[in-house]
Amino acid sequence: MNFASHNSFRVPGAADAPEQLYALFGGATRHHGTYDPDPTKMVKGENGKLKPRCRTEKEPPTPAHWAQHIAGKRPVGIAPLREDDQCVWGAIDVDQYDLEPPHFVQEVKRKAPKLEFGRLG
Numbered sequence: 001m002n003f004a005s006h007n008s009f010r011v012p013g014a015a016d017a018p019e020q021l022y023a024l025f026g027g028a029t030r031h032h033g034t035y036d037p038d039p040t041k042m043v044k045g046e047n048g049k050l051k052p053r054c055r056t057e058k059e060p061p062t063p064a065h066w067a068q069h070i071a072g073k074r075p076v077g078i079a080p081l082r083e084d085d086q087c088v089w090g091a092i093d094v095d096q097y098d099l100e101p102p103h104f105v106q107e108v109k110r111k112a113p114k115l116e117f118g119r120l121g
Helices: 017-024 063-070 101-111
Strands: 032-034 055-057
Touching: 017 063
Parallel strands: none
Antiparallel strands: 032 055
């Protein structure tokens, strides 16, 4: 499944973008993650990068949280595993910057052939 064609996500600046993101990134409904994006409230990691103090909010994510996320006021993190033990999306954060994307995707597809890849935009 190609996420761009499967979902009806349109323009990130659209007025209904918070609702679109809420629908697209469905996951855990009892909690969500966030952190204070103020750099003065972050700590320096071993590599010198600023690291936020993440926390779990024990309330469902909402389109209002996504609106704050889009505005850069309050990040929102959604756990992809739903309460019915199903996932409809996933993400990989690769911090090795010298990888060539096509090679990396081929290697992931080889190791996990049931994964489907898609891109937004």
